[in-house]
Amino acid sequence: MIILDNVTKFYRVRNFRHYVLREVTYQFKSGISIGILGKNGAGKSTLLRMLGGIEHPNIGKIHITGSVSWPVALTAGFLPTLSARDNIKFVCRIYGKTGLEAKRIIDYVREFADIGEHFDVPMRSYSSGMKGRVNFGLSMAFDFDYYLVDEVIGVGDPSFKKKSSDAFNEKRTNSTMIMVSHNVETLRDTCDIGIYLHDGKIDVYEDLEEAIKIYQSQC
């Protein structure tokens, strides 16, 4: 469970405070997948990073119980001079996975990303789509209670789209998805309820369609 407890978050832009959240209290229940909608720059990614415990609110507290994934996005913390294999090993190590478990993860990602010989080549030669494949596969190889997904589903060619949405639906049975996307179709596929983020407030819509309607009329 992730609880936002009277959270205020702002950025200082030229002495003005740009509010992302203003005194928000909300409880993200486990088991209910949430789609976050909003304009560009409304602070969707920032909200996602705060839920992941990476950024901290200016006022208030965020309580996180259970394991939360890193924000799965196209750009990841991969070192360009290392190969995908070495980067994955690194991530395994920082999550305390060694030996057979690490080997299982590497095999899974290699099969999932399906980038052939590139898997053992330094990542600077990768296209952004290939990086996204590796990052998405890597996040699917771990078991998190919460997945934070930032615009990564629905990239790549049709076969990968199919594969990723299959993997995603399988994960859905045990984990909760919190997802930022401008692609309404992917949200419909995955999410149960919708949040529309604007002017430092979050509007929660129990019916996702309603949130999408508001989003499409406003943006």
Added chain:
Amino acid sequence: MTKLITDHDVSISNSNNEITLHVELGNDSKHTIVAYYLLHGNAVIEKIFSSALECSFIIRRNQSYRVKVFYKDECGNNQAVFSKTIKPELICTSIDEIKNNITIGFDKNKIICDTSKCNNLFYRIKSYEFILDDYNDKIESNHSIIKYNIKKSGDYKVIVAYEDYNGVIQFVEFKLHAIYEEISSHLIDSKSLENISEKSLRLIFYILYAFIFREFQRKYDSGYFRYFSIFVGPAVRLGLLVFIFTLMGRHTVVGLSIPLFILTGLLPYSFFSSAGNCLTIVSGNKALLNYRQIKIIDVILSNVIMELLVSCVVFCSGVLVCKYFGLNVIIYNPLSLILSCIVLFVLTFGLGMVLSVIGFYFAEFSYAIQVLFRALFYLSGVFFSIENIPIQYQRYLLWNPLLQIIEFIRFSFVSFDLPRELSYTYLIKCTLTIFLLGLSMYFVNRNKFMINDRAR
């Protein structure tokens, strides 16, 4: 030469839902079976790699089957032969029997549906449907175990759809009363929350290990020459300085032979100046902060530890080389040596933290700081000893803690007493000040490292 296997040698038969295949080979035959493929038309349904003469497939569908047998003949060429086509008559299992074999359970806000016991009683699972009042959720999946998170209490209806042997879709229906337990925020005591936010020591160890390994790969793993270069850089600098000193006609400085004298100055300096790398550490590792457990301090610490390891290896091998050429190397004061190394480590770590914050806010300063490090090379006694300096200027140079550390390291290699000007008290005070300054600067700013550049 033995004759090739023909379809007369391959006999196929079926009983219940098993297809058995038998290959007849002559006594003197030298063929070896490689694989059996189960086919429907030309589509491969299942592959078995085996060299046995018999093999059986479990089938779950009423359709025509044939088997392709791959084998190698005595010359090693790949050959294949098809069996006759058969169409087994499978009798569909009754819905009631399947219902008895599916277990539906309930555990911690989850409905668990397990169909693994009746895997062979039908062709495949199509979907699971969970219905509460007028709300329904359909999960298309062919997995045999599924866990479904419920959001409300109530009488759930679970419908499992499967395809039977004939390809007809059948539905099995279950009823289940499930209770949703609200986990309210009040039930979570603050203590358990703290435990989660605290990193266990074990995790810190894992992270440091991962980082040191990664830094090594990044810096040195692009060919053997890079490993070699760990030694080449210091060796060239050391060689040049020794050469110049020898040209000047010096053979010992404060009782130390020239190579050892330079070595004890150069390596502490190069280790110390590695703190300069921390200027770009925030911008360079920002993407890594996406992993929640990684903090910038882990990166700084692992950088310093790695530099320490490299410096120690180079220093020890330098000392061994000196010893090999017959120079007198005796550690007279090991405690002083160890203490100086610890102080140097803490000082470098503290400075690294200071510089990481400075580099984050004032990226343009990094050039000035590089110049400062260069100046330190001339001021820190890398190629002179404090004893050589006129007495009225010594007090100014002694402000420099690095000079004091280098002198302490040097004087642990000679038998006579330390110069009175050096002071452990000053050194430790100075180091602790820088370390605590670095620590506080880091802790004040640590949450800002992740903030977008646009909102700095």
